[in-house]
Amino acid sequence: MSTHPTTGPSSDFAELGDPGDELFVEGADWESVVDAVEDSTLTVNMGPQHPSTHGVLRLVLELEGEIVKGLTPIIGYLHTGIEKNAEYRTWTQGSTFFTRMDYLSPLFNEAAYCMGVERLLDIEVPERAQAVRVILMEFNRIASHLVWLATGGMELGTTTMMTFGFRDREHILDLFESQSGLRMNHAYIRPGGLAQDVTHDFVERCESLLELLPRKIAEYEDLLLHNPIWNHRMRDVGVITAEECYELGVTGPLLRAAGVPWDLRKARPYSGYEQYDFEVPTDTAADSYARFTVRLEEMRQSLRIIRQALDALPGGPVMVEDKRIAWPSQQALGPDGIGNDPEYIRHIMGESMESLINHFKLVTQGFPVPAGQVYEAVESPRGELGFAITSSGTNKPYRVHVRDPSFVNLQAADRMSREHSVADVIVVVASLDPVMGGVDR
Amino acid sequence: MSPTPDLPSPQRGLTGAPLSLEQLEARVTERFDDVRADVLRGELTLFVPPERLLEVVAFCRDDEELSCEMLADLSGVHWPEGEHVVERQVSTTGWPDYRVSREQGVIEVLYILRSVTRNHVVRISAGTQDTDPRLPSVAGIYPTANFHEREVYDFFGVEFEGHPNLRRILMPDDWVGHPHRKDYPLGGVDVEYKHDKHIPPPDERDLREVVE
Incomplete structure (x- = not known):
């Protein structure tokens, strides 16, 4: 991972300590970790798929032995841009x-x-x-x-x-x-x-x-x-x-x-x-x-x-009551869980052209x-x-x-x-x- | 587990009556003469020049009458150059007129300050040019602004000066661009129909076209 050029800090975990101390290990070399961290802290990742982190939350823990000295939540794994999407919907x-x-x-x-x-x-x-x-x-x-x-x-x-x-x-x-x-x-x-x-x-x-x-x-x-x-x-x-x-x-x-x-x-x-x-x-x-x-x-x-x-x-x-906002217009729930009010359908389809236009514009364009x-x-x-x-x-x-x-x-x-x-x-x-x-x- | 009345006294409960919008406005504007105030839909907005922002925010927090202990929200709005910035809403619908008097080409950052002890809300609006967006960070006054300002930086590219850790927060670290800016390309394509008709991608549609 790299940071954006304008952000400033050179390391993602700059606040967690001197990057020079970082020791990356994987697999069964626990002994070497124990030897290395005797007088400094250990940075451990928790998540983003840990069962205890309520979904995709990643916590970066700074540990001294078993004691937590700092915790940085890393979030954004579930970002779906809902706020941005809404700007293009009614x-x-x-x-x-x-x-x-x-x-x-x-x-x-x-x-x-x-x-x-x-x-x-x-x-x-x-x-x-x-x-x-x-x-x-x-x-x-x-x-x-x-x-x-x-x-x-x-x-x-x-x-x-x-x-x-x-x-x-x-x-x-x-x-x-x-x-x-x-x-x-x-x-x-x-x-x-x-x-x-x-x-x-x-x-x-x-x-x-x-x-x-x-x-x-x-x-x-x-x-x-x-x-x-x-x-x-x-x-x-x-x-x-x-x-x-x-x-x-x-x-x-x-x-x-x-x-x-x-x-x-x-x-x-x-x-x-x-x-x-x-x-x-x-x-x-x-x-x-x-x-x-x-x-x-x-x-x-x-x-x-x-x-x-x-x-x-x-x-x-x-x-x-305002017909310019009320949507969907007068629905009645049928036994199958969906369905329109037959009275209303008769009205917009058979009686009033203006009501049909209003219904159409409301559904397709929404209201300002x-x-x-x-x-x-x-x-x-x-x-x-x-x-x-x-x-x-x-x-x-x-x-x-x-x-x-x-x-x-x-x-x-x-x-x-x-x-x-x-x-x-x-x-x-x-x-x-x-x-x-x-x-x- | 005892409900509220049986408690010893809470550290800071609801003490004091809320100030009315006029009182809030007067309290701030008599101290800062370059702050403009506006009331819409029962909410007070204070338009603060960026160089006075920290002073005004600190005043809102520390003043005895205002005592806004909490920064409830911090968000950004991009008002780019262009015609879709509405200066005045022309009422053809029967609703009253409302004005949004924003300069163009700015990123507006909105701070919602809330007083828990007095139960009132103040909105502070600070604008910055969208070509080089830059504002002082309020994270020193309200530590909760840390995440919020990172989010606004991530989405709008506003550099908050003095922020302890201004990195992207929701987008991936190597993401290019700031997606909530209105000029951020959405990457949509034309949808073609019969008879040479087509619908442009969402960001190229005229947002005003469907309003009568």
Whole structure:
């Protein structure tokens, strides 16, 4: 690998020490390494395909014996240019792209993006669409935390937790599939509302999950809360204080586990979060174990929000009335999961030429969005997920930048794992919960 | 596990009321007379000359009233020479007019500063010529800017002076060019149809053509 001529540092790992000391070894010459590194540090690659690194994350560790003296995350292996791609698609198509970034919380990506576009359009989304967004987002938060428990648990040796977590997450994904047609990457939330109304059995499905999940969460708590291995591996590991969180821009469960009750759902309510009664769980220990308890409690609070939203689920449309934006226009879900409203087809095909033209132009060209810049942020399972959207007044985004919480939080891995052993790096990365699809975008 | 109310006091919780946009604007502009402010869609943007950037950012962080502890986001936008930079949105749709008053041929870097204790947000915009983009690094003020500035360097080629480790972050180290610049070639080809019709590759299409 070579650096770009204008970057300055001559070595890729300039910050890791004098390149003159570097010793490259492969195979079974461990003895020579031990002899060579007695009084200096050893640089070891972890990843990008290590099973404990949550996907293609590469960590370059600087070790002194077993103790980590420095950690450099090397990212970009999953970069797919989603932000650039979106500049050549319509605003509605953007939803399909951004949902694929952080693949464990697709609905948050969609919702944050759509809320930004709606702010630029200066439109109000119907109450029903907002309530359904909240319900689905909170279920998504639980699903994401379940994957965190599952993969984090597996990394710490509790393979039972892995099977439990993925098993119960599947129930939530079944709900998503029944509403959007897809388990993940839904593109269900669109600028102006939702792609289609929820199905007739939506409430029933949510109720059965609300009945199932509290029991399951209690089960995980029984399994892990006082588990001696879980406790010993996580307590006092990866401590990051609130001040350090501010410096490094760390948000989400990490910041809350450091004692700051900062949650965008409370601080700057969106999608009607101000009408729901819920707590922001915090802890003061600021270690990996505190993050575990905070996430566990967050799942319970999510269930509380869903309960209230479901009880007060308003009727009415799920897309704005404005026919220049509402797309796809009035679809009805058939028994096969797809299908158009026969009434609507009759209208555009048989009655009104203008409606057909409008439908055609909306689908092929999309709608223009007034020029301007907005920054819209939501509280995703990993922290502040922000969309900095720039419109130049055309039917395509001029620039969309995504502030992904995993990307920012990953910077804290260095500070959190210093002076810990190599095994603790696994705990640190697990407690950060980075999703590489979001980091690399 | 106890929820918020039972906690001892958090190190720094939500103390103090957020400043309104006018108060935020007044607070900064009375200190820095060459900072221009603009409010759009309920967000305050401060246009800061690059040579004052570090001063203004440090002021936003350290001032008691502003107290922006966190740099929430840092991103770049390329506004090249050309006609598609909209100075004024002509409203034919019934939506109100909005202006984007940007000079052409600049790379604009946007800093979103957030106050956790006061719960308000300020956006700072700093422009730099796209022929030789160069800005002071804020990584000394907000360490979180490290990754963000590397990303903007990677995608737009902005040299952040004083950055501790300005290397590519998402693109491969030996990549040539800065892909988020609008003049970066996409490498698409014409798609040909019958009757001598063709569709140009995406980066050669006129972005304005479909807007009525």
